[in-house]
Amino acid sequence: MSELPKARIATASLAGCFGCHMAILDIDERLIDLMKLVDVDRSPLTDKKRFTQRCDIGIIEGGCCNEENVHVLHDFRRNCDVLIALGQCAIMGGLPAMRNAIMHSDAPLRECLDEAYITGKYIRNTTHNVPNDPALPLLLDEVYPCSQVVEIDYQIPGCAPTGDIIFDTLSKLLTGKFRGFERDMIKFD
Amino acid sequence: MSGTKKETGFTFTIDGIEVTAYAGQTIMEAADEAGVYIPRLCDHEGLRHQGSCRVCTVKAGGRSVAACTQPAAPGQAVENETPHLTKMRRDLVEMLFHEGNHLCPICEASGNCELQAMAYRLDMTEATKFPYLEPCRALDASHPDIALDTNRCISCGRCIRASQDVDGKGIFGYVGRGIHRRVAVNGENLADTDAEVTDHAISAEVCPVGCIIRKRVGFAVPIGEREFDKGLIGHDIEEKRK
Ligand code: SF4
Ligand code: SF4
Ligand code: SF4
Ligand code: FES
Secondary structure, rough: OOOOOOEEEEEEOOOOHHHHHHHHHHOHHHHHHHHHHHHOOOOOOOOOOOOOOOEEEEEEEOOOEEEHHHHHHHHHHHHHEEEEEOOOOHHOOOOOOOOOHOOOOOOOHHHHHHHHHHHHHOOOOOOOOOOOOOOOOOOEEEOOHHOOOOOOEEEEOOOOOHHHHHHHHHHHHOOOOOOOHHHHHOOOO | OHHHHHHEEEEEEEOOOEEOOOOOOEEEHHHHHOOOOOOOOOOOOOOOOOOOOOEEEEEOOOOOEEEEOOOOOOOOOOEEHHHHHHHHHHHHHHHHHHHHOHHHHOOOOOOHHHHHHHHOOOOOOOOOOOOOOOOOOOOOOOOOOOEEEEHHOOOHHHHHHHHHHHOOOOOEEEOOOOHEEEEEOOOOOOHHHOOOOHHHHHOOOOOOOOOEEOOOOOOOOOOOOOHHHHHHHHHHHHHOOO
């Protein structure tokens, strides 16, 4: 195991709830085995904000709901040999994508923001405006799954995926043994 | 009855496995009895065959046929689990996901859903090639005991047949044509119909997905103990052969 040169991995959370990153921690004590195989580059786990060098594997949680997400995803695609979409948000938009098809609405994004900031029953917003500070990243018209923005090599399903499927997939990919998922590990929830 | 049946029995093969059928039986009925599982979504035990989802497509005599409607024929060599058929079925199932709004993590049917279970069985895990259509579909929560979330409806028509043929009511029906064909209720909304939560059409087994929702019963079974946490869809049929 230790004879293999260590692989570099990077992770990022886009439009997600951070649950998939929490699920990485569900790998529990096997993280020690995994850390023998990898060094972690750019990631919220290391708090490194930029790539320090090219990575073997990039792991993405969440889909794209704003322009910053798109930039980060492109940056990952450029800097990683293999890109993994981790969890349902990254794979198909997940919960954030609920705003894409609001019933009877011609402008779902507008309706969603209005209800969140202005018309919602329990809203107390004295400005009666939707936040529009220039520092806020521009929202996209829809929430896009990662595969609709860049090429994705593997998807690990689940919301959140179990520590088992994350560990199993990563350790097999790192040792060249990944041949697809065991069927009883596949869960979309 | 089985005595007369036996006299007219004949055999054919599915993936090389010899299966006995009786005159008038479909390929799927004979397969089920023999413990060979053919994937399906619109067909359901006790309901008239409709033959619309095509997930049950098999090759028989070199032709693609729907196993749920095609009568079995003596000596026929049927192909069921080939890489080609599995890929075609996976594409069909994937398209059903894309045609509606299937957000499994927030769905009451998750874990008990046949569409999701079929995706598991057919290994639907690769990055998609199809666009998400994300239609704006209606939610009807007008009835005190039942809700309909048509975001998840796959137009299998099982509720239509169950309501018509079993309940004798006709609560549901198709409206529109082609890609716009939808299942709708015969009335302004569900509360205006004579639907009751005790109808067979409303029971948990009829709607394969999370479209017909019995209020106040969702999420009662913990993750890990739901129907398809316990085994792959079709395993109950396959176990008959072991
Ligand atoms: S897939 Fe689930 S756990 Fe992961 S980011 Fe999305 S909502 Fe959170
Ligand atoms: S109906 Fe089935 S496939 Fe659709 S969201 Fe619910 S669990 Fe997922
Ligand atoms: S409501 Fe359910 S049973 Fe009826 S057509 Fe839609 S998916 Fe099928
Ligand atoms: S199960 Fe045969 S066509 Fe749907």
